[in-house]
Amino acid sequence: MSKGPVSQFIQHHYRHFNAAALVDAAKGYEQHLLDGGKMMITLAGAMSTAELGVSLAEMIRQDKVHIISCTGANLEEDIMNLVAHTHYKRIPNYRDLTPQEEWQLLEEGLNRVTDTCIPEHEAFRKIQHHIARLWKEADKAGERYLPHEFMYKLLLSGVMKDDYEIDPKDSWMVAAAEKNLPIIVGGWEDSTMGNIFASYVIKNEVKATTMKSGIEYMVWLTEWYRNNSGGKGVGFFQLGGGIAGDFPICVVPMMYQDLEWHDVPFWSYFCQVSDSTTSYGSYSGAVPNEKITWGKLGIDTPKYIVESDATIVAPLIFAYILGW
Structure with a gap:
């Protein structure tokens, strides 16, 4: 595959x-795909608010990623940006804000993520009444779905298309919904929509069991991994730390150690992009070799770590893989 100017640069x-390390990881990712392997990408932090969808959506459309694990925040914030982009406010001097200025942002309904403020009314509330209707319909029908499945239903229904404020080709969730891409969302409750769902449970408007749980995600992932880890196997491309990774x-160790399925292959590629430098007791700062002792990676698994800002590194690696 010929490479474009970004890759050449x-x-x-x-x-x-x-x-x-960035170039090595990109070449390793590309080779993994060329050898017939599949790839999981994990999204921590606020990758969606960083508008990673501009490059990630194309990765999804071109089958360069086969499954995504993300935080509940990343699941919803891509959709928030989709329908409320023009109302976001950027604050380049965020480091200089006083507590009083932060409070003023709250009063204006602007929730700050580093230099970017998410407009609460236009983002959260614009989605809430649509997604709540899906929750209640499922609850009434006695149906249960995973968090991302509700989001897919929302996007594919087209009910919000008139509210789109960016080109939908730059939304990774739209691309994922159209592909029905598998998504894993551990700890979905730790998100705005998770909090909103909990409020409906407290008000007895839906049952907690209408939303499938993290354990059910893990059970589903077990089957998916077993079905997709043959041949070259499944790689693991981790952006940031935390629960998404x-x-x-x-x-893998759950199947090998707890289920005692000794034919389970290790993850066959590993890369972590994080600004968490190597540290003591920190999973996000652990070097890849530590994962060998936990039964996650093998001795021969290609391992890469790029200690840098994922919002800078990921689009460059994706550009290389896409041949840009």
């Missing part, structure tokens, strides 16, 4: 240290 200029990577 990083190959020529990114020769050492984290820059070289911790939750799904454990499916």
Whole structure:
């Protein structure tokens, strides 16, 4: 595959240290796909608010990613940006804000993520009445779904299309819904929509069991991994730390150690992109070799770590894989 100007640039200029690790990881990812492997991408932090969808959506459309694990926040924030983009407010001098200025943002309904404020009314509330209707309809019918399945139903229904404020080709959730891409969302309750759902449970408007649980995600992932880990196997491309990566990577040792299925292959590629430097007791700062001791990676698993900002690194690696 011929490479475009972005790929040529990083190959020529990114020769050492984290820059070289970025190129190595990109080439390893590409080779994994060329060898017939599949890839999981995990999204921590606020990758959706960082508008990673601009490159990730194309990765999904071109089958460069086969399953995604993300936080509940990333699941919803891509859709929030889709329907409320023009109402977002960027604050380049966010480091200089006083507590009083932060309070003023709250009063204006602006919830800050680093330099970007999510408009509560236009984002959360615009989605809430649509998704709540789906929750209640499922509850009434005695049906149960996973969090991302409700989001897929919302997007595929087309009910919000008139509210789109960006080109939907830049939404990774739209691309994922159209592909029916598998998504894993550990700890979905720790999200705005999760909090809203909990409020409906407290008000007795829906049953908690209408939303399938994290355990059910893990059970489903077990079957998916068993069905997809043949041949070259499944790679693990982790952006940031936290539950988005911790939750799904454990499916391998769970099957091997707890189910005693000794024919389960390790993850066959591993890369973590994080600004968490190597540290003591931190999973996000643990070097890949530590995962060997937990039965997640093998001795020969290609391993990469890029200690840098994922919002900078991920689009460059995706550009290389896409040939841009």
